[in-house]
Amino acid sequence: MRYAALCFFLLIPVLAPGQSEDWLPVTPQDLQLKDVPGNPGAAAVRLYYAHYVDHDNFSEFYYERIKILNEKAVNPNSDGKTYADVEIPVASIAAARRFGVSLLVQMVGLKARTIHPDGSIVEFTGKPFEKTVYKGRGSRIQVKAFSMPSVTVGSIVEYKYRLTYDFSIDSPIFLGVLVFPPAEWVLQSELYTVKEHVHYRPFGGGRRVSGAKPKFYFDGARVSRVAFNLKEQPTNSNGNESDLELHDVRAFEPEDYIPPENDLKPSVVFFYSPRDARSIEDEWREIGKSRYEELEPRLSRNRGVKEAALQAIGAEADPVKKLRKLYERAQQIRNLSYERQLTPEEMKRENLKRNTGVDEALAHGYGTSEDITLLFVALAHAAGFDASVAQVSDRRQRFFSREWTSLEQIDNTIAVVNLNGTDIFLEPGTRFCPYGLLRWNHTATEALKLEKKGGVFVKAPPATYDKSVTRKSANLSLSEDGTLKGNVKLEFEGEEALELRLDTIDEDDAGRKKTLEGLLKEWLPAGAIVKATDTQGWENAESPLVSTFSIEAPSYASVAGKLFLVPACLFQTKENRAFTHATRKYPVYFPYSFTELDSVNIKLPAGFSLESIPHHQDASMKFARYQSDTQLNGTQLVYQRSLALNGIYFGQDKYSELKDFFGKVKTSDEQQAVLRGGMVNAQKGN
């Protein structure tokens, strides 16, 4: 009954001054606009956008005014979407009832209209269709869909609506998580925006009458905000409320190899912090302390851990080797975080239970990533090491910002061991992560080391170029018809091996071979036939991942009159696709530094003499080096190549230098040896 009652809430929106929800006047400029400044040919332009987040009234107001500039805006894209068809998600979720959570999201006050180039207006008078995204077990997620009427090129479509939401939360475990996830203004879209107005009102005790008013553990909390990529500062109004108006925001146009979109688009995140925090440092200290206090009971339940540590160490006396053995012991625990998500029924059948302490993880022999990290820290403690748990950010999602004092930003757990005054960063909870390595998304960022007195920031080290090495070697024979045949060996170490192991964690041997064949094909000339013959090292994180292949590349060598032209470099670099375009809007971002080491031996057909061989090639810039060398050794063409990139983030000002460098790499990779003689018939070979 209580949940049913949620449907009958009446909302009383209270607007702050300046937050108009009326239709805006249509100006002659709006009607006359035909192109986007600086981006001719754009499909549409967003003339106005408003987003008012109102935590106090449990609602959000949206207003979009979009001008259709060409037919692309009204033709379905690859996802079937257009700017003239609108879909708004709503939901009624009671499936989490057993955990005391229900959610009701409704759309109210929808108004929509089309404004023709002559200023005439066609109102949307229909009702939106309700498309079911999911319905089951008392929950329903839908989208409200409608089509704007009479839309042609030159039309302005505009619509506005309010989403209202209601949570009912009885369980303490969700307090603060689901009540108010961080509110965010995202101030850049795929369309150029002429004007946008955003507003935020925090929770202030609630201004509506509700039969099921949620309880807030942060009652009276302080609201904070952090801006990303934003020159303009939001203004404060009515105490804690924030307001911002922007003009002429260019469209977001993604490129290859860009940093996370969250770090490129201007945005503002709002979040709640404890009322009594005095500074950002204090807040982080408190977050660290609170997290420490959350984890400490699990670490303290350590029956049997000391014995396990002693058993793992055995007679080893060297501290580094001891630590390594403890790391191996922790990683022997079955890591459930990297397995298919099991249903409660499957967990019951397999007798899998949630570990409440490191003792249970040890006794059960299974655990989550976090359980395994905690167990490693407990083992290290038991062996007398100065070990800590640290929370680290994930730079796949967003670069770390100290101003955003929230655990949500640093929700990955790693271990830090101080050995002889040096911090060693370890990631035992990541399957296949070898000792001494952090997964790339946790490198070159800040980590909050958890201590009893609070959190302390430490720098997670970068993964340097020597931590990710790909060795490609080939022994091949060239026939007179130009076909190249032989064996290729690929060896992956460090980050490269880790990513491959994780990418294929759900694949069997055939799937892994297929993945590797695909990878090798990207390096080889088009049309090459590739067959993986063996792969080794998938399960052993400490050893390289080694695979061998038989390959055949038809028409590898070509003929020009009496000359036989043989490309010296079998493997082509893939990074060039980042540098196709003359200009660059955003920084170039590689996930991690890397080294490629290639060695290719090609046995030449009998009867040929060497006319010319590629010169030694050398190119370098501050963070990159390329070298290649070709020799004729008897009848063998011997080629060596190395490419190392020791940087991950290159600003736009470095683009042309980087483009030039990789251009030189490509040019050098295309050098050919010229032979003379033999029965030159490569072209007739097929």
Place this chain on the structure above:
Amino acid sequence: MLKKAISSLFLFILTWSLTGNCRADAPDWMRALARQPARSYADDVSTVVLLDDQVTTVQDNGEIVRRGRRVVRVLRPEGRNSAAIYGLPYSRNSRVNYLRGWSITSKGQEYETKPGDVFEQSISTYEVYSDAKVKALRVPGADVGTIVGFEYEQQERPYVFQDRWIFQEQEPVEQSRYELRLSPGWRVKSDWTNYKEEKAQEANGALIWQLANIPRIEAEPHRPPSMGLAGQVVFTFLSDKMKDKSYKSWSDFGSWYTQLSSGVRDASPALQEKVRALAPANLPLLQRIKALADFAQHDVRYVAIEIGVGGYRPHAAGDIFEHRYGDCKDKATVLSSMLAQIGVKSYYVVVNATRGVVVKNSAPGLGGFNHMVLAIALPNASYPNAMPAMYDHSKLGHLLIFDPTNDFVPLGQIPYYEQDNYGMLVDEEGGELIHLPLSNPESNGVVRNARLKLLPDGTLEGEIEEIRTGFEAMTARMALQNETEQNRRKIVEKLVSRSMGNFQIDNFELVHAGEIDKDLIIRYRVKAEHYAKNAGAMLLVRPRVVGEMAGAWDANKPRHYAYDFPAPFVNTDKVEIAVPEGFQVYELPEPAKTALPFAQYSSKTEAEGNTIKYTREYKMEATEVPLDGMAQLKTLFADITSDEKNMAVLKKSN
């Protein structure tokens, strides 16, 4: 913020609510299948269907009830997800009475679902709204070695008394069974496609077809569509009592569609007024038709809203005109209505937007169609020249096939996927399956002209122009026309980057982008540093500067099916490269020539004065190369690839 909350909760409920607390008790028929020894399959087969069993009952009132069982064994991790979920579509005229699932793992553990585990999802994709939904179920325990089984019952009040048994899938099927129970007074006609017909066994008044060890449909580049390859049977149910939904021929279906769409083409006053404005009577007839076709093509935007029979029946022309939106049949309807106002007759043509799904011998039925175009009857004197889209009908005369849904194909042409395709022409007397016209090779292609200069340091610079015709113009327009200028340039840069590195494009222009009646011209200046490679005193230069012509080919696997091309075409390259001062041509590649019954490729590289001239032509005359032509096609592609790599050698003059 709310979207985040919804998505996080959605994940939550998917995790916790798709499976309830179920008591495990797999049925005996599944246990029996689990006990059977597992057969071995190719190492890329992810799942195998052990049993697909459907019992179809045609009731006295024509309602169809389908009870089915389906059991799948998971062979590889990649097959776990697909095996674990099974869904049954339903809409306003059909329902799912029950859907149950079980699994038996390789360790012998059994799982069973409960009725509450069934969830619903909309299956509309391109439609803004469709009432078609799916009821689905996910069964726990689906790991490698697990056997997953489902049992269901569906009930349908069909628009057409037909059922389709598709027994060949992307994965192998060990047993497929179809049992048909007809109420008294009903009889059946069966039409088999892509498989040798099997005779039905009779048992207890039912007809039973059983097939075993049906091979999977292999994944291959450019093969015909799966639905054009899958073994299947169309069952048509016939009853003297209910003749109006039993159709044996295309003519019957045409009559049904005429009746279904009756009245939708009636013109509203506003539509009539628009016709007068767009196509005044003083204009030549073809010009008037073109004006109306342009309107339906460009001013009625594509939006699909399908409720009930709306998947088949168009909306009323007046409504479509008023809203200025509609789906393919709505666009055809509004145009047909407008054409009628100027005295031009037109006919619906129902097609599949993928060639090869409906073929010459397809059984009459609507299941294979998903698209509609229009056949416009043209009086002889109304057009000066024959057009590629012209279909000569023995009774209806010259019919111009036109697709108002495709924005990039002008009146007079039809999209490549409709060429050489089959569609049901609906006329006053019924309907018939017609073979849609195929354009000739010269109507489609790319003519590439490059005038370039090589510098002593190997830099290549100059102008490249591509003239794109027919389907090549259409596909390029689809990719480029509505992009911003910056994006257009980026798209071309990506294409060029496949052939050269370290280059820069300037003076990029797209000519006739919006004039779909004309060829599309892409023109740019290119400068590529180190294009020619130093080799001692020599410079190696590849005369084929940009563009790859060989088709995609998986050299690692044997071919099982024919190879499809969009349409016949002729592509030509003419490249001139001025040799730098101080160099002379030393060696040139041999000419290439490959002549096959379905295609020809030739190229030659010549030196004329201080210029290297490279020309080539690739002509494809077929839309499909049959399986027995694969060795020839492979040779053709290899010859093209080889020719594209060839180098000319320049040497420093003494």
